Amino acid sequence: MRRRIPVLATGVVLVAVGIMISLGFWQLRRLHEKEALLAHYAAARGLAAEIAWTAKGVDENQLYRRARLTCSAVTGHSSIAGRSRAGDLGMAQTADCTLPDGVTARVVLGWSRQPNAAAHWRGGEVRGIIAPGPRLVADPALGGLEANAIPDPSEIPNNHLSYAVQWFLFAATALVIYALALMKRGPSAS
Template identity: 65%
Template sequence: MPRIPILPTLVVAAAVALMIWLGFWQLRRLDEKESLLAHYAAAQTMTAEVSWPRDAAGQKDRLYRRARIDCVSAANRSSMAGRNANGESGMAQTAECTLADGSKALVVLGWSRLPMAGGDWSGGALHGVIAPGPRLVAAPPVAGLEANAIPDPSEIPNNHFAYAVQWFFFAATALVIYALALMKRGRK
């Protein structure tokens, strides 16, 4: 019986163990992501407005909630690709708001077919939904713009199960290839 090479076998075993661990890690992430998406879906149904998040932890807890901010001044006007409430493609009009405490907030003022529309808005009270970024998507829109699509957590991908299957498949493939290599080596 031919001898099994120790170092290559250890390397393959370590790689397979790592791939299996990554598969189980993705399964754990699946549970976490489903919990997070359920939290976001529940947040969408809440009508009470929350304060603007000041840090990353606050942002995660307040995503998809309604909020109100008072924009003392607006600067850095821009536009980015976006969809309106009817699902049409166009430009989401954005501005960087300075809040009363000096902090900044990115706001989506509304939607138009043209870039840089609604340029006369200089600040004021805004109501809307906190979207990832974070950014406040104004609802209702301001400056004569149309309504943007309201952020929807169902658009967040949850591919962790597919990733887990992929890692388990990689581990099985590595084992099969190594077994075939050992059989070929044994015939020589």
């Protein structure tokens, strides 16, 4: 007696495997896009020219560039986990600023071991590096704080190759399991 291959189950497995393989190739495309983006950020970090924080704010293409802004009014202070330039763990001290044109911006003033150590800072000219968020990491530090770690695009993870490998392995595993299930099936009664 011959074994009959179930059409519906085989179709479902093949569609699932096709989706997994296409997700693997999508991750490979994302890998190349991310590598290009990281190379752009690394190049931007090396540019000496300073840009102004505009009424439009900043976009992803301006990350890691040197920039300046004028903080006309501070609307709030906070602290978030951060590292000093020396690599010590502590608190990055931030201020929410209103610029002369009414736009708001977040500024990382500097680093301290204590939360809200820069609550007395009331604004002024800020120069620094644009970090994701976006936020301007002051360089030099302001408000009597120590220097915060400089934003570094090499800290952005690029896991797309491992994700692609996972999707291809999932597809292969699904095919192997399905093949084993078909072999374990007894012959169909016709």
